[in-house]
Amino acid sequence: MNEKIDQIRLLLTTLENELENDQEKEFSNNFSALELPNIVSSIVDFLHPLLTPNQLAVYWYIFNKSIIKTGTQYTRTSTSEMSRYVAKSGTKQVEDLSSKLISNAISFLKEKEIISIVGDTTRDGTLYKVCIPDEIPICKELMKAQILEDPQSINLETELDFYNVAENRLKIFERDGYKCHYCNKQLTRFSSSLDHIQPVSKGGDNSFSNLITACLHCNSERGNKPVMDYVISRSERKQTTLFEE
Numbered sequence: 001m002n003e004k005i006d007q008i009r010l011l012l013t014t015l016e017n018e019l020e021n022d023q024e025k026e027f028s029n030n031f032s033a034l035e036l037p038n039i040v041s042s043i044v045d046f047l048h049p050l051l052t053p054n055q056l057a058v059y060w061y062i063f064n065k066s067i068i069k070t071g072t073q074y075t076r077t078s079t080s081e082m083s084r085y086v087a088k089s090g091t092k093q094v095e096d097l098s099s100k101l102i103s104n105a106i107s108f109l110k111e112k113e114i115i116s117i118v119g120d121t122t123r124d125g126t127l128y129k130v131c132i133p134d135e136i137p138i139c140k141e142l143m144k145a146q147i148l149e150d151p152q153s154i155n156l157e158t159e160l161d162f163y164n165v166a167e168n169r170l171k172i173f174e175r176d177g178y179k180c181h182y183c184n185k186q187l188t189r190f191s192s193s194l195d196h197i198q199p200v201s202k203g204g205d206n207s208f209s210n211l212i213t214a215c216l217h218c219n220s221e222r223g224n225k226p227v228m229d230y231v232i233s234r235s236e237r238k239q240t241t242l243f244e245e
């Protein structure tokens with residue numbers, strides 16, 4: 001009897017691990033379909049070279065408070081809040097950022113239109129909008145310079161790639177009105193992901209007609225299932241829930 005229970009346990013653990021691996025794989029597949037990793041990567045490529053470490057620390061603090069935490073480009077913060085949280089040295093080998101350094105960093109970010117003030121200042125601080133590289137003038141210049149330097153990036157093949165080319169991805173989201181193809185949820189630039197109608201593993205390409213906007217949930221849930229199978233299984237599930245009610 002004990003032996004059998006041990007066998008069942010072993011089987012369950014194996015199953016659980018397999019499931020976890022599948023979910024992890026699916027997550028990492030879909031993570032690249034999401035817009036946020038592209039934005040982070042464009043910040044590293046086109047904003048990092050232009051800023052000092054202090055300015056970057058302030059930028060990432062505001063970025064995290066807005067885009068990451070709320071999915072919007074707006075957040076309220078103050079110099080005193082930032083001098084408390086932006087760069088606290090844990091080791092004492094580096095000095096904390098003073099209010100003065102933070103104010104200097106904010107002035108520079110504002111001057112270069114990397115962040116902007118969009119509302120009145122209250123007790124909780126000032127309402128800021130954090131911009132992303134394709135909205136920031138100095139980043140746009142750097143992007144343009146790089147395209148000129150590397151004419152390969154404007155060949156026909158990349159122009160037709162709507163998955164790997166950031167501007168092209170936006171064309172798909174705009175075509176679909178930033179709505180999930182499956183559940184019709186209204187998404188934002190930061191919560192949209194791209195889904196291949198015909199999966200790449202089954203010969204699908206990155207063309208305009210093979211990509212649709214989906215939320216991360218539906219994108220994950222569909223996985224590599226054929227679109228029609230997934231749509232049918234969704235509507236069946238919906239009917240069962242209606243029936244149960």
Ligand SMILES: [Zn+2]
Binds near residue numbers: 214216
């Ligand atoms: Zn959805």
